[in-house]
Amino acid sequence: MDASWFSLILLATSVLAGLLGALSGLGGGVVIVPVLTVIFRVDIHYAIGASLVSVIATSSGAAAAYVREGFSNIRVGMFLEIATTLGALLGAWLTTRVPSHAIGVVFGVVLLYSAYASVKKHEETHTQKPDALALRLKLRGSFPTGPGAHEDYVAQRVPAGFSLMALAGTLSGLLGIGSGAVKVIAMDQAMRLPFKVSTTTSNFMIGVTAAASAGIYLRSGYIAPALVFPVMLGVLLGSLIGSRVLVRARVRTLRLVFALVIVALGVEMIVNSIRGWL
Amino acid sequence: MSSLTTPPAPQPGAWSDQRIENWVGVMLRTGVMLAAGIVLIGGILYLVHSHGPRPDYTHFRGEPAALIHLGGIAHGVAALNPESIIMLGLLVLIATPVARVVMCIVGFFFERDRLYAVVSGVVLAILLYSLFLHR
Numbered sequence: 001m002d003a004s005w006f007s008l009i010l011l012a013t014s015v016l017a018g019l020l021g022a023l024s025g026l027g028g029g030v031v032i033v034p035v036l037t038v039i040f041r042v043d044i045h046y047a048i049g050a051s052l053v054s055v056i057a058t059s060s061g062a063a064a065a066y067v068r069e070g071f072s073n074i075r076v077g078m079f080l081e082i083a084t085t086l087g088a089l090l091g092a093w094l095t096t097r098v099p100s101h102a103i104g105v106v107f108g109v110v111l112l113y114s115a116y117a118s119v120k121k122h123e124e125t126h127t128q129k130p131d132a133l134a135l136r137l138k139l140r141g142s143f144p145t146g147p148g149a150h151e152d153y154v155a156q157r158v159p160a161g162f163s164l165m166a167l168a169g170t171l172s173g174l175l176g177i178g179s180g181a182v183k184v185i186a187m188d189q190a191m192r193l194p195f196k197v198s199t200t201t202s203n204f205m206i207g208v209t210a211a212a213s214a215g216i217y218l219r220s221g222y223i224a225p226a227l228v229f230p231v232m233l234g235v236l237l238g239s240l241i242g243s244r245v246l247v248r249a250r251v252r253t254l255r256l257v258f259a260l261v262i263v264a265l266g267v268e269m270i271v272n273s274i275r276g277w278l
Numbered sequence: 279m280s281s282l283t284t285p286p287a288p289q290p291g292a293w294s295d296q297r298i299e300n301w302v303g304v305m306l307r308t309g310v311m312l313a314a315g316i317v318l319i320g321g322i323l324y325l326v327h328s329h330g331p332r333p334d335y336t337h338f339r340g341e342p343a344a345l346i347h348l349g350g351i352a353h354g355v356a357a358l359n360p361e362s363i364i365m366l367g368l369l370v371l372i373a374t375p376v377a378r379v380v381m382c383i384v385g386f387f388f389e390r391d392r393l394y395a396v397v398s399g400v401v402l403a404i405l406l407y408s409l410f411l412h413r
Contacts, residue, residue: 004325006332043338053368057314060306060374068303074295078382078397085404092408100338138393207306207375208401214372215409221340225364226333229321232368236314 003226010040011230018058018238023245024258025199026114027206028235029055029177033107034265038272042227044100044107048176049222052210054235055178059207061236062243072200073141076155076193080165080186081205085212087169092213094174096220104273107175111266114181115259126153126194133158134191143197153194161191173213176222178206298385302378309374313367320363327360376405 014028017035021028029051036047066072095103131154134140139155155161164186171179180202187198217223344350345365354362379402386395 003328003330003332007321007325007328040335042335045338046335053371056371056375057310060310060371060378063303063306066303070296072299074299074302074382075394075397078379078394078401081379081401082397082404085401085408089404089408138391208379208405211372211375212405212408218372219346221346223365223368224333224335224341225320225345225361225368226324226328227335228368229317229324229364232317232371233314233321236310 007226007230010227011234013039014054014231014234015238015241018054018235018240019242019245020238020258020261021058021235022239022242023254024118024262025180025255026118026258026262027055027178027180028058028239029175030111030114030181030262031265032231032235033176034111034269036231037104038265038268044103045095045220045222046224046227048095048103049217049224050176050228050231052176052213052217053223053228054232055172055176056207056210056214057232057236058239059178059203059210061240062203063207066200066203069144069196069200071143071194071196072204073139073193073197074204075138076141076187076191076197077201077204079137079139080162080183081208083162083165084169084172084183084205084209087166087171088173088209088212089216091170091173091175092216094170095176095213095222096216098174101273101276103174104269106171108266108268108270108273110171110175110177110179110181111262111269115262115266117181117185118262119255119259122188122195124195125189125192126151126197127156127192128152128154129156130154131156131158139191141197143194151194153192153197156192157190161186164190169209169212172206172209173216176210176213176217178202178210180206294389298382298389301385302381305381306374306378309370309377313371313374316367316370317364318367320360320365320367323358323363324360372409376402376409379405 017031018028021031033047033051036042134155142150142152145151168179168182183202184198187193188195351362351365355366383398
């Protein structure tokens with residue numbers, strides 16, 4: 001295949017991956033890595049390099065839209081970024097040491113879990129119960145519940161949330177993804193923050209977390225510019241279109257369909273890794 | 279220990295979380311668009327100049343030093359090397375979340391929230407360590 005054609009096909013595929021990532025709420029990285037490795041037979045190190053860059057682009061690109069809604073909590077985000085950036089350092093370091101097939105298996109498992117998390121019904125468990133550590137760290141806020149109406153919340157179980165965030169950061173650095181699914185679990189399940197606050201704050205955190213692995217990826221030579229440019233531009237375009245469509249689409253049905261695609265990709269990645277094809 | 283009351287509504291013109299976030303949101307969007315623009319220019323140059331078969335990415339070899347070190351990238355950009363221009367765009371992109379943390383430090387400082395100015399400072403230190411010092 002000619003180099004220009006390869007770039008254009010990659011661009012088109014990446015637009016689709018970005019669209020899928022935005023509509024399923026999983027993020028572009030979780031989709032683009034299996035697509036690059038399984039379909040285009042790209043080595044997983046180049047794939048996660050391209051993915052990490054796309055993840056930074058979508059996180060920063062979507063930020064302006066989230067800010068307007070008034071759900072994200074910068075203190076919660078900033079405090080937990082200590083955990084995710086330290087985790088990302090560890091993860092990126094592991095990527096340079098762990099064999100490719102092991103990365104592939106972990107990736108497959110994360111895909112399966114993300115698919116499950118994207119269709120699972122979530123229960124709101126947020127509370128105003130005063131938690132001493134959370135109050136000392138100002139991990140609380142209020143979010144809009146309707147026109148002119150606000151509801152207060154206080155974070156719970158801060159150490160559990162912080163530890164889960166370190167895991168999310170490690171996975172992000174190891175796999176070149178935003179690991180939004182794990183970040184949301186840490187905030188929404190462990191710390192009992194409102195779901196909308198968790199998802200929007202997670203989006204903000206993804207860019208900073210990914211930036212913590214970017215330097216290590218760059219120096220390790222994972223970021224191949226000719227591969228990255230169609231992927232980054234495509235995923236960014238796809239996710240921007242996706243977030244516009246999301247307002248009107250019937251999300252529940254879409255999520256189920258996409259979850260099945262993700263499951264297929266996850267199984268394929270695990271099988272390929274075990275057979276040593278990656 | 280702080281009391282369990284909601285923070286007062288942000289005063290127009292005063293420093294508030296919402297104001298920091300709006301400011302940060304605009305910066306992030308501008309940074310991404312600038313980065314995407316530079317990457318697009320590099321990408322178009324790459325497509326114009328590339329006539330060979332598709333590059334082989336099936337085996338990992340790592341990228342040449344000229345595309346990894348700042349000096350090498352700057353050199354390549356001056357010579358209008360397409361891949362170096364793409365790298366420049368990616369560096370701008372990686373810098374946007376770092377700039378976000380810097381803006382939060384400034385914002386928290388003016389909000390007189392010392393705790394969070396320090397928390398943001400720790401995050402910035404980790405980022406700078408990973409970008410420049412980590413081997």
